[in-house]
Amino acid sequence: MKIVIDKQSGFCFGVVRAIEMAENIVNNNEELYCLGEIVHNNEEVERLQNDGMKTIESTDIENIKNKSVLIRAHGEPPETYETLQKNNNTIHDATCPVVLKLQQRVKKGFQEMEKLGGQVIIFGKKGHAEVNGLVGQTKGKATVIESVEDIDEIDFSKPTRLFAQTTKSIEEFKRLVKQIDELTKEKQGEKQDYKAFDTICRQVANRKPQLIEFSKQHDVIIFVSGKKSSNGQYLYNVCKETNPKTFFISSEKEIDFNWFDNNTNSIGICGATSTPMWLMEKVAKHIDKDF
Numbered sequence: 001m002k003i004v005i006d007k008q009s010g011f012c013f014g015v016v017r018a019i020e021m022a023e024n025i026v027n028n029n030e031e032l033y034c035l036g037e038i039v040h041n042n043e044e045v046e047r048l049q050n051d052g053m054k055t056i057e058s059t060d061i062e063n064i065k066n067k068s069v070l071i072r073a074h075g076e077p078p079e080t081y082e083t084l085q086k087n088n089n090t091i092h093d094a095t096c097p098v099v100l101k102l103q104q105r106v107k108k109g110f111q112e113m114e115k116l117g118g119q120v121i122i123f124g125k126k127g128h129a130e131v132n133g134l135v136g137q138t139k140g141k142a143t144v145i146e147s148v149e150d151i152d153e154i155d156f157s158k159p160t161r162l163f164a165q166t167t168k169s170i171e172e173f174k175r176l177v178k179q180i181d182e183l184t185k186e187k188q189g190e191k192q193d194y195k196a197f198d199t200i201c202r203q204v205a206n207r208k209p210q211l212i213e214f215s216k217q218h219d220v221i222i223f224v225s226g227k228k229s230s231n232g233q234y235l236y237n238v239c240k241e242t243n244p245k246t247f248f249i250s251s252e253k254e255i256d257f258n259w260f261d262n263n264t265n266s267i268g269i270c271g272a273t274s275t276p277m278w279l280m281e282k283v284a285k286h287i288d289k290d291f
């Protein structure tokens with residue numbers, strides 16, 4: 001029986017950058033507080049915590065004073081920076097450059113919409129750290145819609161700028177763009193003031209076709225990801241739709257050997273952009289040892 005790890009899976013460059021930043025700081029024996037989990041993967045968070053990094057929640061920031069604080073790849077709203085600076089903290093900003101650029105575009109879009117009495121729409125997951133950071137660029141005024149079903153929350157008579165959270169699905173975004181276009185045209189006519197910006201990160205989007213191919217090549221797929229990872233859920237569904245014998249695990253302890261039988265000749269192991277390669281290797285070893 002063959003066990004193959006997908007070489008394209010694993011951390012995206014934004015996460016690698018944030019982790020390297022954290023490692024450099026803790027390796028210098030500096031005390032480091034990370035605002036929120038550095039990556040949606042418990043195993044990797046634990047590894048860095050064992051090296052001395054502490055994870056804090058946004059509700060803790062008022063009480064953090066004179067410390068070093070890491071902003072993770074998802075980014076933060078402007079108020080977070082203000083509070084940390086007010087309390088004399090040193091900020092290590094690991095906001096992914098792709099997210100940073102998106103924040104700037106949302107801010108610009110909002111300034112334009114403020115002048116025209118329009119609205120900013122963010123296609124993303126309500127309460128997700130990246131989305132909170134984006135909403136923060138609009139003084140909290142952007143409307144967040146999670147799916148095409150939420151479209152009624154939009155006022156189609158107003159000028160509109162639409163942006164997407166970096167990890168959303170391109171297909172769903174395209175559907176949304178089209179529907180808003182039709183409904184805005186109905187209200188505003190041909191001279192509608194509506195612009196949609198495809199701000200989806202290709203580090204995630206490109207994994208879809210790669211994972212479809214990978215899932216076809218193996219009898220069983222073990223998808224490794226933290227349960228809180230948005231792109232983990234999305235990519236898992238991509239694999240599951242291609243290969244129904246796809247199973248989601250967060251660590252090797254969750255493997256059920258009943259998933260494999262005499263017809264299982266090849267097991268593929270893959271994961272999200274927040275899944276460390278060392279964890280996928282651990283899963284492969286665990287299966288190899290006991291199967």
Ligand code: SF4
Nearest residue numbers: 012014096098166201
């Ligand atoms: S998925 Fe893309 S936007 Fe998000 S952290 Fe990775 S590289 Fe940056």
